[in-house]
Amino acid sequence: MSTLKGACIIGQSGGPTSVINASAYGAIKAALDSEEITTVYGALNGIKGVLDDNLIDMGKEDPKELELMKYTPSSALGSCRYKLKDPDVDDTDYKRILEIFKKYDVRYFFYNGGNDSMDTCNKISKFMLKNGYECRVMGIPKTIDNDLAGTDHCPGYASAAKYIATSVMEIYHDARVYDTGMITVIEAMGRNAGWLTASAALAGIHGNGADLIYLPEIDFDMDSFIAKVKKIYAENGKCIVVVSEGIKDKEGKYISEYGADLAQSKDSFGHAQLGGLASYLANVLKSETGAKVRGIELSLLQRCAAHCASQTDIDESFSAGQAAVTNAIAGVTDKMVGFEREMVDGKYKCNIKLFDLSIVANTEKKVPTEWLNETKDGLNDKFIEYALPLIQGETKLVKEDSLPRFVHLKKLK
Amino acid sequence: MSTLKGACIIGQSGGPTSVINASAYGAIKAALDSEEITTVYGALNGIKGVLDDNLIDMGKEDPKELELMKYTPSSALGSCRYKLKDPDVDDTDYKRILEIFKKYDVRYFFYNGGNDSMDTCNKISKFMLKNGYECRVMGIPKTIDNDLAGTDHCPGYASAAKYIATSVMEIYHDARVYDTGMITVIEAMGRNAGWLTASAALAGIHGNGADLIYLPEIDFDMDSFIAKVKKIYAENGKCIVVVSEGIKDKEGKYISEYGADLAQSKDSFGHAQLGGLASYLANVLKSETGAKVRGIELSLLQRCAAHCASQTDIDESFSAGQAAVTNAIAGVTDKMVGFEREMVDGKYKCNIKLFDLSIVANTEKKVPTEWLNETKDGLNDKFIEYALPLIQGETKLVKEDSLPRFVHLKKLK
Numbered sequence: 001m002s003t004l005k006g007a008c009i010i011g012q013s014g015g016p017t018s019v020i021n022a023s024a025y026g027a028i029k030a031a032l033d034s035e036e037i038t039t040v041y042g043a044l045n046g047i048k049g050v051l052d053d054n055l056i057d058m059g060k061e062d063p064k065e066l067e068l069m070k071y072t073p074s075s076a077l078g079s080c081r082y083k084l085k086d087p088d089v090d091d092t093d094y095k096r097i098l099e100i101f102k103k104y105d106v107r108y109f110f111y112n113g114g115n116d117s118m119d120t121c122n123k124i125s126k127f128m129l130k131n132g133y134e135c136r137v138m139g140i141p142k143t144i145d146n147d148l149a150g151t152d153h154c155p156g157y158a159s160a161a162k163y164i165a166t167s168v169m170e171i172y173h174d175a176r177v178y179d180t181g182m183i184t185v186i187e188a189m190g191r192n193a194g195w196l197t198a199s200a201a202l203a204g205i206h207g208n209g210a211d212l213i214y215l216p217e218i219d220f221d222m223d224s225f226i227a228k229v230k231k232i233y234a235e236n237g238k239c240i241v242v243v244s245e246g247i248k249d250k251e252g253k254y255i256s257e258y259g260a261d262l263a264q265s266k267d268s269f270g271h272a273q274l275g276g277l278a279s280y281l282a283n284v285l286k287s288e289t290g291a292k293v294r295g296i297e298l299s300l301l302q303r304c305a306a307h308c309a310s311q312t313d314i315d316e317s318f319s320a321g322q323a324a325v326t327n328a329i330a331g332v333t334d335k336m337v338g339f340e341r342e343m344v345d346g347k348y349k350c351n352i353k354l355f356d357l358s359i360v361a362n363t364e365k366k367v368p369t370e371w372l373n374e375t376k377d378g379l380n381d382k383f384i385e386y387a388l389p390l391i392q393g394e395t396k397l398v399k400e401d402s403l404p405r406f407v408h409l410k411k412l413k
Numbered sequence: 414m415s416t417l418k419g420a421c422i423i424g425q426s427g428g429p430t431s432v433i434n435a436s437a438y439g440a441i442k443a444a445l446d447s448e449e450i451t452t453v454y455g456a457l458n459g460i461k462g463v464l465d466d467n468l469i470d471m472g473k474e475d476p477k478e479l480e481l482m483k484y485t486p487s488s489a490l491g492s493c494r495y496k497l498k499d500p501d502v503d504d505t506d507y508k509r510i511l512e513i514f515k516k517y518d519v520r521y522f523f524y525n526g527g528n529d530s531m532d533t534c535n536k537i538s539k540f541m542l543k544n545g546y547e548c549r550v551m552g553i554p555k556t557i558d559n560d561l562a563g564t565d566h567c568p569g570y571a572s573a574a575k576y577i578a579t580s581v582m583e584i585y586h587d588a589r590v591y592d593t594g595m596i597t598v599i600e601a602m603g604r605n606a607g608w609l610t611a612s613a614a615l616a617g618i619h620g621n622g623a624d625l626i627y628l629p630e631i632d633f634d635m636d637s638f639i640a641k642v643k644k645i646y647a648e649n650g651k652c653i654v655v656v657s658e659g660i661k662d663k664e665g666k667y668i669s670e671y672g673a674d675l676a677q678s679k680d681s682f683g684h685a686q687l688g689g690l691a692s693y694l695a696n697v698l699k700s701e702t703g704a705k706v707r708g709i710e711l712s713l714l715q716r717c718a719a720h721c722a723s724q725t726d727i728d729e730s731f732s733a734g735q736a737a738v739t740n741a742i743a744g745v746t747d748k749m750v751g752f753e754r755e756m757v758d759g760k761y762k763c764n765i766k767l768f769d770l771s772i773v774a775n776t777e778k779k780v781p782t783e784w785l786n787e788t789k790d791g792l793n794d795k796f797i798e799y800a801l802p803l804i805q806g807e808t809k810l811v812k813e814d815s816l817p818r819f820v821h822l823k824k825l826k
Binding site for chain 2: 015016044045048072073074075078079080081162165166167169170171173174175176177178179184202203205206207208276279294296297299300301303304305306307308310388391392393394399400401402403404405406408
């Protein structure tokens with residue numbers, strides 16, 4: 001394989017996770033340490049930073065400070081949701097990217113994001129090849145949704161899963177404080193894939209879990225839901241339900257839209273109408289059972305709660321970033337770094353594996369329905385076996401005054 | 414002081430905190446270790462457990478398991494919101510309590526709760542005295558609201574404060590991920606006292622904080638609020654606001670009720686109507702600014718997030734429970750254990766101090782308005798100096814499979 005000398009660009013794209021910066025740091029560190037990569041640029045706000053010639057020199061950052069990226073949530077370089085057009089229809093952006101690549105002699109491009117970002121990588125890689133510009137392009141995955149094809153799991157998922165499981169365990173205790181009845185509805189993210197919601201099942205392994213878990217993979221039936229909650233509530237006086245924001249009825253309508261419809265009509269429960277799915281279902285259950293019901297939306301916290309991150313996730317995310325760079329230097333291009341699980345003497349081991357970008361882009365991996373229980377309102381041991389190794393290890397997050405010490409970049413050009 | 418031999422009862426009352434069990438454990442351990450206390454009973458669901466003769470023998474619990482109480486949120490013995498009547502009007506409950514005390518030879522009563530619980534302690538203490546039954550009664554405070562009079566701070570507050578500050582820091586990063594505009598409204602608990610909401614100011618000490626903080630101590634003016642958010646948003650493209658659930662307008666009407674009113678009328682924003690204050694204010698700001706706005710209710714999580722507890726809070730809570738027992742054995746009665754702050758060579762030190770129950774009961778300590786900034790939409794250094802020492806130290810929470818290992822009591826009679 002020929003040696004390719006030149007600069008590199010690292011960019012981040014899509015929604016935040018607790019560990020996307022660990023991946024970016026893995027790539028930045030490997031690039032700074034390499035002899036082939038001459039300058040390490042960070043693109044501010046992803047591909048927009050490339051298009052706008054808004055690049056910072058990562059070599060000018062203090063190495064000690066840079067290390068804090070490993071434990072800082074959200075995207076330290078800034079992110080975007082910019083989708084490149086089909087180059088056959090409009091290649092303006094691609095020409096501009098090529099111009100910037102030439103300007104800075106960029107020979108390596110690392111893009112850290114979800115499905116759309118892998119698509120971006122793929123398109124850029126093809127355009128460069130077609131135009132005879134030698135540039136190695138690697139995708140570094142991240143998504144709390146865990147829905148990327150090919151890879152065993154996605155960097156970012158495990159930390160969100162750990163936060164959700166921990167929070168459900170804590171809510172379990174809170175909900176049992178009085179000997180009076182209490183129903184709790186917790187809403188987790190994951191519009192099309194139920195991985196995050198499923199992680200609530202981890203709370204159950206030591207008996208502090210949810211009674212019912214509803215994934216978007218299964219049609220949601222309101223009558224059956226109400227009947228199940230009523231039964232559990234009648235038996236125990238408590239019921240904890242975890243629902244995905246993306247649950248839909250069998251006609252494919254989001255249950256969250258039911259609440260929106262309701263707001264257009266009269267308020268039929270005598271309460272203020274609802275912002276989110278959790279509040280909507282809480283009001284439905286309040287009306288159906290007469291019980292005290294609380295709706296809790298885990299909201300942004302589940303994707304940025306770095307203080308509760310999985311160190312396994314952080315380490316793997318870092319490795320993914322690092323592997324993108326080492327593989328590219330070794331000659332690999334047009335691939336996404338992913339994970340393959342290996343069980344060694346019954347112990348979980350995570351190996352780096354490369355995937356074709358074209359396979360990863362624009363597909364979504366769902367929770368296998370064989371991992372659900374028979375009544376499709378919970379997960380079975382297969383899911384636990386899958387998810388539990390991923391959440392192991394406590395974050396080594398640096399604290400100052402007992403609060404997180406997150407990275408402050410100088411962002412010099 | 415005469416030696417008093419007999420059994421003791423420990424009960425818990427009011428809403429959960431992350432550390433109320435640390436206090437209960439402090440009392441239980443000290444009682445189990447003492448020679449004067451013959452049997453240590455836990456009252457299930459507070460005073461209701463006494464009235465219902467529903468007592469468990471804490472001596473039958475595995476000591477190692479019992480130790481996990483120190484890190485388990487919510488009330489391990491169960492709680493209640495039962496308010497004893499004025500004994501001059503109806504002394505039925507008091508007679509029953511005396512009957513139970515006599516039945517088990519209870520000579521020590523420790524009650525772990527908020528203002529109402531201190532009132533309960535005080536009334537029981539007076540009744541026993543009046544009826545010539547020797548019994549030492551001690552209150553052990555807990556409240557995330559930090560609103561008990563006398564004591565420098567309340568067990569439970571610091572852990573909630575730490576979780577809020579940490580979460581605000583994380584949300585700060587999440588909200589800055591894109592270069593597009595974003596307004597975030599975070600709702601914290603504290604109906605009448607702004608201590609919890611104020612804790613968001615701790616997030617600002619390293620520059621990851623909220624732009625505006627609104628406490629219930631200050632009349633909330635909607636026009637001024639909108640104008641301030643608009644100004645900050647126009648300047649920075651981002652704005653983070655933290656509001657107390659209890660903010661009121663100058664007529665004394667809760668702002669959270671505005672949303673409820675709105676639901677009675679037509680939906681004027683073209684969106685689903687709102688469950689909570691955060692969602693309501695988010696919709697107001699959406700309509701006023703056209704920006705992307707997110708409302709986040711920290712909900713139950715802020716009071717039960719034991720995984721993010723302050724070890725200082727845990728240790729102090731434990732000491733408070735312990736001190737209640739050692740003081741009672743030494744002859745003290747009718748007191749609440751509280752804290753006095755001492756600065757030794759500029760370092761925070763917390764001393765145990767005893768307070769008259771009658772002073773503590775039924776009063777609320779507010780955030781001093783001198784601790785607010787000039788524009789009354791944030792806190793100044795006086796608050797930071799007060800709160801920062803309280804949140805120090807990471808919880809030594811025991812984990813199993815990298816998830817919290819909370820206590821499982823056998824609850825044997």
